[in-house]
Amino acid sequence: MTAVTPLTTGRRPPPRGTRARRGRVGWIFVGPFMAVFALVFLAPVLYSLYLSFFRDQLVGGTSFVGLDNFQRAFEDEKFWEAVGRVALFLAVQVPVMLGLALLIALALDSGRLYGKAFFRISVFLPYAVPAVVATLMWGFIYGTRFGLVANINDSLGVSLPDPLSPSLVLASIGNIVTWEFVGYNMLIFYSALRVVPKSLYEAAEIDGAGQWRIIAAVKIPAIRGALVIATIFSVIGSFQLFNEPSILQSLAPNAITTYFTPNLYTFTLSFSGRQQNYAATVSLVMGLVTMIIAYAVQLRGMRKEA
Amino acid sequence: MSAPPHSAEQTSRRVTHRAPVARRTPRRRHTADQPRRSVLLTALMALTALYALLPLAWLVINATKTQKSLLDSFGLWFSGDFALWDNISQTLTYDDGIFVRWFLNTLLYVVVGAGGATFLAVLGGYGLAKFDFRGKRAVFATVIGAVAVPATALAVPTFLMFSKMGLTDTPWAVIIPSLISPFGLYLMWVFAAEAVPTELLEAARVDGSGELRTFFRVALPLLSPGIVTVLLFTMVQTWNNYFLPLIMIKDPGWYPLTLGLNAWNAQASTAGGQPVFNLVITGSLLTIVPLIIAFLMLQRYWQSGLAAGSVKE
Numbered sequence: 373m374t375a376v377t378p379l380t381t382g383r384r385p386p387p388r389g390t391r392a393r394r395g396r397v398g399w400i401f402v403g404p405f406m407a408v409f410a411l412v413f414l415a416p417v418l419y420s421l422y423l424s425f426f427r428d429q430l431v432g433g434t435s436f437v438g439l440d441n442f443q444r445a446f447e448d449e450k451f452w453e454a455v456g457r458v459a460l461f462l463a464v465q466v467p468v469m470l471g472l473a474l475l476i477a478l479a480l481d482s483g484r485l486y487g488k489a490f491f492r493i494s495v496f497l498p499y500a501v502p503a504v505v506a507t508l509m510w511g512f513i514y515g516t517r518f519g520l521v522a523n524i525n526d527s528l529g530v531s532l533p534d535p536l537s538p539s540l541v542l543a544s545i546g547n548i549v550t551w552e553f554v555g556y557n558m559l560i561f562y563s564a565l566r567v568v569p570k571s572l573y574e575a576a577e578i579d580g581a582g583q584w585r586i587i588a589a590v591k592i593p594a595i596r597g598a599l600v601i602a603t604i605f606s607v608i609g610s611f612q613l614f615n616e617p618s619i620l621q622s623l624a625p626n627a628i629t630t631y632f633t634p635n636l637y638t639f640t641l642s643f644s645g646r647q648q649n650y651a652a653t654v655s656l657v658m659g660l661v662t663m664i665i666a667y668a669v670q671l672r673g674m675r676k677e678a
Numbered sequence: 679m680s681a682p683p684h685s686a687e688q689t690s691r692r693v694t695h696r697a698p699v700a701r702r703t704p705r706r707r708h709t710a711d712q713p714r715r716s717v718l719l720t721a722l723m724a725l726t727a728l729y730a731l732l733p734l735a736w737l738v739i740n741a742t743k744t745q746k747s748l749l750d751s752f753g754l755w756f757s758g759d760f761a762l763w764d765n766i767s768q769t770l771t772y773d774d775g776i777f778v779r780w781f782l783n784t785l786l787y788v789v790v791g792a793g794g795a796t797f798l799a800v801l802g803g804y805g806l807a808k809f810d811f812r813g814k815r816a817v818f819a820t821v822i823g824a825v826a827v828p829a830t831a832l833a834v835p836t837f838l839m840f841s842k843m844g845l846t847d848t849p850w851a852v853i854i855p856s857l858i859s860p861f862g863l864y865l866m867w868v869f870a871a872e873a874v875p876t877e878l879l880e881a882a883r884v885d886g887s888g889e890l891r892t893f894f895r896v897a898l899p900l901l902s903p904g905i906v907t908v909l910l911f912t913m914v915q916t917w918n919n920y921f922l923p924l925i926m927i928k929d930p931g932w933y934p935l936t937l938g939l940n941a942w943n944a945q946a947s948t949a950g951g952q953p954v955f956n957l958v959i960t961g962s963l964l965t966i967v968p969l970i971i972a973f974l975m976l977q978r979y980w981q982s983g984l985a986a987g988s989v990k991e
Contacts, residue, residue: 513736652835
């Protein structure tokens with residue numbers, strides 16, 4: 373059943389033979405992705421599951437320990453402190469960032485701006501800046517040595533609180549992350565807004581609805597899918613928080629501990645502490661927590677839609 | 679998009695005609711496509727643009743300063759001597775030109791990693807959008823599930839696995855994990871479903887074109903805005919990648935730019951290390967320029983690609 377069927381059947385619905393053949397053809401296209409996917413996604417998950425059941429000690433070598441690593445993770449105060457910190461980050465930074473992104477997207481979409489194209493691209497530009505560069509830049513700006521904060525303190529004779537002190541460092545990181553990703557989220561919202569049929573607003577306008585009412589009743593419900601997706605990505609991003617605190621660490625060693633975020637903790641465990649089995653367990657638990665929360669966000673988003 | 683003068687009139691007429699009591703100030707009503715510009719809104723927007731651009735301005739300004747004037751001049755204005763060219767040549771030649779090496783490494787990771795990721799996502803997205811096959815639902819479920827798995831949660835086990843396979847400290851350790859972009863696959867899938875008419879593929883098949891030939895000749899040109907979008911986003915991801923190379927690469931000769939810059943920055947805080955903040959700042963500027971240029975030049979493509987991608991959300 374190679375080239376025979378299409379010639380004989382013409383444009384009518386293809387018979388079973390073609391369908392089966394097409395079935396295998398689908399795998400030709402999807403296969404390469406899935407093969408690499410299995411290597412870099414599925415295999416590490418299974419491998420870390422395997423690792424989490426063992427302990428590797430200098431004396432005695434590797435031994436099977438059942439669920440001991442998981443029990444240790446559930447009782448590990450450092451780990452839960454780190455989880456609490458990223459949860460706080462999530463609760464404050466994500467609403468601020470997404471709210472700001474939504475407002476900017478609505479402003480761009482309203483058509484009431486002068487110089488819209490300029491604003492769209494300038495707000496988006498920070499997304500093209502690597503987290504390393506963004507963190508170094510903001511780190512220098514925050515710095516009390518030759519940063520802007522130092523300049524303002526000197527020239528105005530004030531003493532602003534140190535953004536890199538233990539009590540403020542999380543907020544300072546929140547500002548860096550907001551700066552990096554507000555434009556990206558704005559673009560997701562803006563792209564979604566652009567495909568909302570104009571006739572929907574016009575109908576509402578004719579019915580005498582004001583701008584805010586149109587936003588609340590037409591535009592936001594129309595882009596709910598984009599809002600849910602952006603929220604999920606932000607939830608995942610917050611729980612993965614690593615680059616910014618890890619790079620700021622050299623500037624603020626006292627404020628950022630080695631277990632500041634769960635990822636920083638697993639990194640420390642596996643590369644400084646050489647506790648790779650336990651690090652794999654912590655990664656797994658963290659991945660599970662993230663998936664549960666991402667799933668909950670998705671369910672909530674879906675339910676409202678119904 | 680300049681508002682034609684008649685739009686206000688037109689709307690007010692329509693509003694007064696259809697809903698005479700709804701609004702007391704019909705003159706201020708405008709259509710959805712051509713509303714009146716607002717100075718206040720523009721001013722608020724200017725503040726957010728300032729927030730976005732100020733750190734970049736800081737970077738550009740401070741890339742013109744010497745290590746010494748960095749410390750003793752005001753951060754948001756130029757100092758006396760303009761040292762940008764000197765800084766650039768120092769950045770490129772410092773430590774036997776290691777920065778150039780890092781730049782080439784980054785280029786390698788981006789071309790092979792992001793290029794490969796885009797290729798796999800385009801093939802896979804097209805396959806998912808245009809073919810029915812056994813296991814399609816399973817593919818969908820696994821990939822969507824994988825989007826929720828934090829990539830960094832996989833980093834430690836991937837490192838352990840790769841070190842068993844002898845891949846760590848080689849470019850492959852950075853390139854192979856970069857080849858998978860679940861978001862790219864999703865975007866291409868949605869895009870291919872919209873952009874490639876099934877009848878067109880049927881027609882090509884009737885003409886006796888093989889599936890791969892049909893893909894390259896018929897589907898690929900139609901997919902190009904989506905491809906540019908996925909390529910740009912995977913490029914940003916690989917260009918900006920930090921965590922993965924941080925754990926995989928120990929040899930500075932294989933560092934990408936991001937790791938190199940961080941190493942230079944850390945040099946100041948290590949005992950006896952020479953502070954090279956002017957090089958960190960200039961190097962940072964050189965690192966972001968290519969990406970910013972790419973985004974500005976390809977604006978039209980990626981914006982239309984994203985818009986199409988959000989149709990089905």
